[in-house]
Amino acid sequence: MTERTQRLLAEFLELVQINCSSRAERPMADALIPKLQALGFSVEEDNAGQTIGGNAGNVIARLAGPAPGPTLLLCAHMDRVTPGQNIQPTVVDGVIRSDGTTILAADDVSGLVAILEGVRRAQEDGVQLPSLEVVFTIAEEGGLFGAKACDASQLHADMGFFFDSNGPVGTIIVQAPSQNSMEFVVEGRAAHAGVNPEAGINALQIAAQGVAAMKLGRIDAETTANIGVFQAGSATNIVPDRATLKGEARSLDPEKLEKQTDHMVACLRSAAQAGGALCQETVNLSYPGYRFEEDHPVVQRAVQAAKAARLDVTLKGTGGGSDANVFNGKGIPSLVFGMGYTDVHSTKESLPVAELERSAQLVYTLIGGTLQ
Ligand SMILES: [Zn+2]
Known part of the structure; x- marks a missing residue:
């Protein structure tokens, strides 16, 4: 395992062990905000928590970048389903699991750490970044409440990428009902x-x-x-x-x-x-639903990034809704990436370390990095 993969895995294990649930994301927000600040983002929290009765708002972070082109929105959700407290993750034969009494919370901690690590690596490698906006939402599970309560007029992104779907990394969700x-x-x-x-x-x-x-x-x-x-x-x-x-x-x-x-x-x-x-x-x-053709700029950007990350690209639809539906409805063309986890929302949930690594590489190529 490379040092970067080890760092990514360590951050994943750190964050899944933080107790967090829908409308009780305070400890997770408190852990994520300094990590974003350390990457140079200016970070704020909106008042969605007050609106929906939670103890933290959506975490909104911005970083102006020198690279021309669209401003990119990178999103994942902070909350998780139950039972998601006191998670004791283990890594056996390259697969991360809980101890069987809780979920793993790869949905959606894998999205949080893929974004953090992808940006971190790009900065270490001196990649000329585009302008980035990161939103870590609250209360996605059970109704997309945080995304709905997010004031998108504060966002300037031209397109959005949500790291929050099942399916192997390389799966791109281009339509949802x-x-x-x-x-x-x-x-x-x-x-x-x-x-x-x-x-x-x-x-x-x-x-x-x-x-x-x-x-x-x-x-x-x-x-x-x-x-x-x-x-x-x-x-x-x-x-x-x-x-x-x-x-x-x-x-x-x-x-x-x-x-x-x-x-x-x-x-x-x-x-x-x-x-x-x-x-x-x-x-x-x-x-609201969404449906993108293959020549839409948001799909082209996603496919290019996935190919640059040497992933097998699959464009597909889903029968479920996600935060991406809400942000599409707010006018930011957005799609969702597969994260490689399986059996989500169950105590059998698992995530191969190799998939976690691929998701960080996908963020890295999405924001302009080139794999060696
Ligand atoms: Zn999710």
Whole structure:
């Protein structure tokens, strides 16, 4: 293992052992800010933590560089899923794992350290850097809350690169779906189930009929839909007067997303109408999608960097949303790189040291470094 790989690995092990979770990123932010400052970045923290009820904001760092060309945004998220406290990482046969009682938090500590080490190496090698903006977000897990609360008008980047996907290093995510989240409330009428059921309107049954009429699951190659929460009723002797449902639809095609959303709303409304109940729905765009062609500058930059890092390049789409969706929605063309970790969000999560090394090399070539 080279000295640089050892340093990268040591920093990874250091950061995964810092206790951190969504809305409790303070210790991680406190560790990262001096590291960025040591690389010459001017660092600030935004007020996203206050906005969403966390103890740290998004960490935003800027470095003016002499190289011409676009200003690049480099991003990773600080938070992690549970169980992610007191992680005890081990390295066996070149693979980093937890002790099996926690996640490893390679998602997304690998992104944090790849960015730090890639910039560090470039500076050591005297690379003429482009202007860089680094954002380490809070509360990505569970809803992209930190990215949504980030004031992107403070950023000047022309394109963004997010180090936060599964798939081998060299994977480039060039398309991701839009997602609508939906909540439905069906209101019927309560009555004693044994004494006068005729007076009741069973909201549970009506909601169930609405869901049964829906096309759900995989709708087509670009579109998925789900009802994931259904709550109704309190006792067997009461006709339930209220049912609450939560669901989502995703599509790479905004028109298909609208069509599927309208379909789900229509199913519940017509069931409610037929049964004499009321249906109220709330539909929110959780995040916008994106889709880049191969000749888009952000894709070209990513592919060039991956080739310069001698990676096998794969352009692909994902069915999931990430911070990149949010920053695309804020006007910064952004895509996501695979980090080489496997079994994320589980206690089996692992990361080969070789993949960690490749991700740092990818950052290095992305910002203008040339591998020897
Ligand atoms: Zn992640």
